[in-house]
Amino acid sequence: MSTAALPAARRRSPGRPVAGGDSVRGALLQTARDLFLARGFASVTIRQIASAAGSSPAAIHYHFGDKLGLYRAMLDEAVAPVLAALQRLGDPGRAEPADLTDLVRLYTRMLAGNPWMPALIVQEVLAEGGQFREQFIEHFAGRLAPLFIGAIRREQGRGALRGDLDPRLAALSAISLTVFPFLALPVTSRVLGLSPDEKAVERLVDHTTRVLLEGIRAQEDPA
Amino acid sequence: MSTAALPAARRRSPGRPVAGGDSVRGALLQTARDLFLARGFASVTIRQIASAAGSSPAAIHYHFGDKLGLYRAMLDEAVAPVLAALQRLGDPGRAEPADLTDLVRLYTRMLAGNPWMPALIVQEVLAEGGQFREQFIEHFAGRLAPLFIGAIRREQGRGALRGDLDPRLAALSAISLTVFPFLALPVTSRVLGLSPDEKAVERLVDHTTRVLLEGIRAQEDPA
DNA sequence: TGTACATCAGTGAACGCGCGTTCACTGATGTAC
DNA sequence: TGTACATCAGTGAACGCGCGTTCACTGATGTAC
Numbered sequence: 440m441s442t443a444a445l446p447a448a449r450r451r452s453p454g455r456p457v458a459g460g461d462s463v464r465g466a467l468l469q470t471a472r473d474l475f476l477a478r479g480f481a482s483v484t485i486r487q488i489a490s491a492a493g494s495s496p497a498a499i500h501y502h503f504g505d506k507l508g509l510y511r512a513m514l515d516e517a518v519a520p521v522l523a524a525l526q527r528l529g530d531p532g533r534a535e536p537a538d539l540t541d542l543v544r545l546y547t548r549m550l551a552g553n554p555w556m557p558a559l560i561v562q563e564v565l566a567e568g569g570q571f572r573e574q575f576i577e578h579f580a581g582r583l584a585p586l587f588i589g590a591i592r593r594e595q596g597r598g599a600l601r602g603d604l605d606p607r608l609a610a611l612s613a614i615s616l617t618v619f620p621f622l623a624l625p626v627t628s629r630v631l632g633l634s635p636d637e638k639a640v641e642r643l644v645d646h647t648t649r650v651l652l653e654g655i656r657a658q659e660d661p662a
Numbered sequence: 663m664s665t666a667a668l669p670a671a672r673r674r675s676p677g678r679p680v681a682g683g684d685s686v687r688g689a690l691l692q693t694a695r696d697l698f699l700a701r702g703f704a705s706v707t708i709r710q711i712a713s714a715a716g717s718s719p720a721a722i723h724y725h726f727g728d729k730l731g732l733y734r735a736m737l738d739e740a741v742a743p744v745l746a747a748l749q750r751l752g753d754p755g756r757a758e759p760a761d762l763t764d765l766v767r768l769y770t771r772m773l774a775g776n777p778w779m780p781a782l783i784v785q786e787v788l789a790e791g792g793q794f795r796e797q798f799i800e801h802f803a804g805r806l807a808p809l810f811i812g813a814i815r816r817e818q819g820r821g822a823l824r825g826d827l828d829p830r831l832a833a834l835s836a837i838s839l840t841v842f843p844f845l846a847l848p849v850t851s852r853v854l855g856l857s858p859d860e861k862a863v864e865r866l867v868d869h870t871t872r873v874l875l876e877g878i879r880a881q882e883d884p885a
Numbered sequence: 886t887g888t889a890c891a892t893c894a895g896t897g898a899a900c901g902c903g904c905g906t907t908c909a910c911t912g913a914t915g916t917a918c
Numbered sequence: 919t920g921t922a923c924a925t926c927a928g929t930g931a932a933c934g935c936g937c938g939t940t941c942a943c944t945g946a947t948g949t950a951c
Binding site: 477478479480481482558561562564565566567568572575576580581584588605607608609610611612614615616618619620622623625626627629630631632633642643646647649650651652653654655656 | 699700701702703704705781784785787788789790791795798799803804807811828830831832833834835837838839841842843845846848849850852853854855856865866869870872873874875876877878879
C-alpha cells in the first residue's frame with residue numbers, strides 16, 4: 440500500500456501547455472470570482488486562488504499583472520453581460536418605457552439569475568472601501584434609479600399613485616423590497632425558512648409587486 | 663527653524679501610566695470599532711488600530727490576547743446595550759405586544775441611533791464568512807422575526823390584513839423596507855439625494871409604515 | 886514541405902516586506918506589615 | 919504613618935511566517951524563408 444507518496448493531483452508540467460486544453464486564464468477568473476465575492480478581496484490570497492484553479496501564483500502575475508488586476512478583470516467579466524442588458528433597457532429609443540412592475544420583475548430575475556450579484560453588492564458596493572462602489576453607482580444605480588423615478592412620476596401624473604408621494608422615497612421602497620430579500624437570504628433562510636428556488640422567487644415577485652403597488656397607489660376613498 | 667526633529671505627537675512613556683488618564687483599553691475598543699466595521703476584519707491591521715488609538719500592538723495582546731480577541735470584545739461591547747433593549751421588547755410579561763407600526767418605528771430608530779449598525783450588518787452578517795452572523799441570528803434576527811410574524815398574524819386574525827397574505831413574506835417586506843435604506847445610504851445619498859438627518863429619518867418612518875400598511879391591509883372592495 | 890527561431894503560456898523557487906505575535910523590560914500603583 | 923514588594927498597565931524591539939511579487943527557466947506553438 441504505497442498511497443503515501445502519490446501526487447495529490449495531476450500537476451501541469453513546465454513549458455507551454457498543449458493547445459486545446461482549458462485555459463489557465465479562464466480557470467483563474469472563475470475561481471477568483473467565487474473566492475473574492477464570497478470572502479472579500481483582502482481575505483483571499485492569490486495562492487488560494489491559484490491552487491484552487493490548479494495553477495500557480497506566477498500565472499496570475501503573467502495574465503493580470505497583480506492581485507488587483509485579477510480582481511478588476513474578474514469584475515469586468517462578471518458584470519459585462521448584465522450591464523449590456525441594462526443598457527438596452529434604458530435605451531430611450533424603446534417604444535414603451537418600462538413600468539414599475541416590469542422594473543421590479545426584471546431586477547428580481549437579474550438577482551435570482553446571477554447568484555454572485557448579491558455577494559458583489561454586499562462586499563464591494565455597500566461595504567465601506569468596496570472596490571466597485573463608484574462603478575456600480577455610475578453604471579447600475581445611477582441608471583436604474585431614474586428609470587424607477589420616471590415610472591413613478593408617470594403613474595403619479597395619471598393619478599394612479601398618491602399625489603403626496605415623494606417619488607424618491609417610493610423608488611427607495613421599490614428597490615428595498617426588490618434587493619433586500621436577496622442580500623438577507625443567509626439570514627432569512629434560517630429565521631423565516633425562505634428558500635431561493637424558482638417557485639419561491641416567482642411567489643416573491645408576486646408578493647412584492649402587490650405590496651408595493653397597493654402601498655403607493657391612490658386611495659379610492661380619501662379621508 | 664528646527665522643525666525637522668520635532669516628535670510627531672506626545673507619546674506615552676514606558677511604565678504604568680498615571681491613574682486618571684483615559685484608558686488605553688477603551689481607546690483601543692473604540693478605534694477598533696471604527697476601523698473594523700468600516701473596512702472589515704482582514705483589511706485592518708493591529709498596528710493601524712494601535713497607532714490610531716495612540717498605543718502599541720503589544721497593548722492589544724496585553725488586553726485582548728490577540729487580534730480576534732480585540733474584535734470579539736469590540737462586538738460584545740457595541741452590541742450589549744442594543745441587545746438589552748431588544749430583550750425588554752420581547753419580554754412576554756409586557757402588557758401589550760408590539761404592533762407592526764411600533765416594530766418598524768423602533769427598528770428604524772435603533773438603526774438611525776447607532777450608525778455603526780448598518781456597517782456591522784453588511785460586514786459581519788450579510789457578507790459570507792462574517793464573524794457575527796451566528797450571534798446575530800441567535801440574538802437579533804431570531805428574536806425579531808417572531809415579533810414581526812406575531813404582529814402580522816394577530817392583525818390578520820382581526821381581519822385588518824389580507825387573508826391570503828403569507829406572514830413570512832409580509833415580515834420580510836417589513837424588514838426590507840426598514841433595514842435596506844440604511845444599508846444602501848452610501849449609494850442612495852448619491853443617486854436619490856437622500857440624507858440621514860433626523861428630519862429625513864422621521865419622514866422615512868412615516869413613508870415606510872404607510873407603504874407597508876397600505877400594501878398589506880385587507881381590501882375594502884375585494885374584486 | 887522543412888526547418889530555425891521568436892513568441893507564448895506557463896512553472897518552481899526565491900525574495901523582501903509587513904503582518905500578528907512575543908519577549909524583556911519599565912515605572913506607577915496597591916497592599917501587607 | 920512608612921516602607922518593601924508584588925502587581926498592573928503598559929512600552930519598544932525583535933521574531934517568524936506567509937503574503938504578493940519577481941526571476942530564471944521550460945517546452946509547445948506560430949511564422950518567415
